Amino acid sequence: MMIDWGKPRAGAKVKRAQRRSFDRRRPYAAPHLVDRLIVMTAPLAAHTRPQERDMLFLLKSEKTGAVAVIPMGTLHKGVKRFIDRANARIAIWNRAAPERRREPLPDFAAAFLRGSAATRVYTASQGDLIAAQALLNHARIDTTERYVRGPEAERTQAQTIARAQALMIGWVMGETSPSETIPAPLPASVPFGHDCLNLLAGDRPGKLCSQLGACLRCPGLVIPLDTEHLARILQAIEALEAARLRLDPARWALIYAESHRILTGDILPDFPDELYEPARAIMATLPVLPVLE
Template sequence: MTARRKDYRLDSQPASFSGAPIETLIVRFPDGDGPAQVFDFRAHARRADMAAAIALAFRMHCADKAPQTRTALFVSGIRQWFVFLDTHDPQCWLIRGVDIDAGLVRAFLVWLDTRPVSIGSRYSLWSAMRSLLRWLERCRPDLVAVDLALPYNAFPRKNALTPAREGLGDGDMDAVLAACRKDIDAIWRQHITGQEALARVDRAKIARTLQLRYLDLDDVGVLMAVIIDRCGGIIPPQEEMLRAGAGVSRVVWALKQHGGAQHFARYLYPDSRALIAFVIAIGAQTFANPDALLGFTRDCVGEHPLFDNRAIVGWRKGRASRVQRRSFLRDKTLSPPRLVEQVLALTTPLVGHVTASERDRLFLYASLHGKGRHVGVLNCNIALQQVERFVRDHSLTGTDGAPLKLNLAALRTTGLSRAHAALGYDLLKTQALANHASLDTTRRYVDRPLAREGQARELSRLQGAFVNWVRGDADEVTRTLRISSAAAADIAAGRNATASGFVCRDPLAGVGPDQAPGRLCIAWLGCFSCPNAVIPLDIDTLARLMATRAALGDARTRMAPERFALLYEPKLAILERDILPRFPDAMHAQARERATAIGLAPIE
């Protein structure tokens, strides 16, 4: 069977928009697997020419974007632009694309500054519209004013002025995960009970029995088989089941005996309330953004290439160019790979009831709405409602006694803060874990009072260890290098520091950690390029440094130029430029006499 090719064609549009007809104000994005996504610009028909130019930019710029991205840009960028125009130009003098000039853009930015929203929201509104204006400026400059100019940084210090993201305390997060475990255990137990009951009944015999009065609908397995075989696996609305000729009216009364349709449905498939515990538990451990978390696909778990007891969870992040990946153990109760497997089992009956574009999504749910039913993918609005319900059901409260301020965005902030502490408050490691482009973004996530206290403690510990090392504390050297106390005493006393003023007398002796006698130490002269090197200000140290400079100068005349330039030229430059000039001139004469008596290992 030949695979269907996705249709990337777009509706035709006229090249010029002078006196644009209304038909050009409808933008369609065809989808070979489902209905086309349609955006109607006719609400802005009073400025038809300008609306048509913006519609063209929207159509071309968003051709390869996700449906959610298109919707967000249309709602947050384009609509706000025309709201601004209605306020700025109520008489509709500005109706053409060429009326979009530098002055109008500046007026739009001033108007955004008056909006009662955060600076981050103002930046998002501007960024959405800027992408379309930039496309017009670059690809269709004839549709906008000649002097159109887009400022590089319209909202400076956006990140600095944005308050730190709020997270949950360790105790609050532990309570949330305990509530998730309780819900997940109950939901999974009901699912297993239903599957076992369904496996015990004779499905073929039930299918042959046309009259439901001859079936024992008090049996969970029998009722499940009836709903699967005669209702497509989804419980229909009550009015539909009671309709004459439907033949399933007895199912209504049977469902009431089993606790109601909503309770019984969880034997078959999850509703949004059942899924939210899985969403929270997975989000708390993957640190995924809310949109990315709800966009998990059914193939998001893969095998680990090295460890059989681990699995890799991968997902897409909106502004990232690569797939986000994290590895987890498989055998933990709330391990994300295990939770994903459970969600797959729960939602499998719903795959055939959603559109083709949604069949690869993980968080599918079904619900009854009055006289209809809905099967689809969990979205942010539904998730927000169910998170609030989750907090109420488990009576989760904060330190102030009010309901806990839990949301999906707080999971990422809290998870990264806890990981930051586990990583020793190392921002670089936390940045790599979060896949942030800049350290500033990571800092805004983890900049909390507890994190600042932990960073201060860690910095104090490192500074203390450094001071002890400089002072020659043998115990500290033993712990740091993991060597014997005798070797540490030699290092601390400086018995090996006779070659270059650091911790080496003979770079071929192999006295250093993990070094072999007869082979040049891998750290030879490395301290010259270390910005944290501590050099004692005394004549003996200066003499050894001057002897090293002389030895390097002799080696330059005997060694291949390429080898010297690669291995020793940078160190010699640092020695002559940065180290020796720091010693007082009065010490140089005395040190020069001692330097001639110091013997060094050959430099090769």
């Protein structure tokens, strides 16, 4: 299912289709929620303006009887009522069971959910900004960077930067720093197992490279011809091919097809045949890659 929506910051126009695949076996997958909304608002669609009949979120005004798209003010009031009802139940629970106290819900707006989801994915993946970019379907990685925030995300960023700095100093100086000064290894900051020597290089000096995620097309890309890198590349190819069977074909072609072509057609042939068998043995020990969506 493909869902398009207009963004106020984009002039309330659909400038780029938002595409995402969903597993319909999950009862609360987005397609099922969309189906429910269509059923709920079907009686209203015939009474709204022609340009709004295909909209999902319709509401009939109690005052005027007019049918239109739900105003943001009404949505905010509905969220506030939900929080108030939930916190009233939590207060009753806390009075009855103070030893198992529950935290009340904070005030929030629907606009916060997108950034919260991005931050949770970023921290859960130990600093994989590309995983968050795929979730939010951003064309540029620096757009995703603005959504990732909070103390936990800042700690993850600091660890990633410290690790990259320690590795770079070691390579330049030819020295190995004491293991206790280097943070625990994190997933590669760019796809397919190779590391970027300078994440801040690119078209905006001092800021994260806006092309991060398209690293296979970077003119500075260097991949050592060893078994470890071959294992990671073979693992990445398997993940891409599994995603091709699962995702919407248009989405896979738009986001992943070029990476698959470069890996299989340009990079893989450079590895000697004798490295394949030990590389496949290493594949079994590698961390599982995030599911491509």
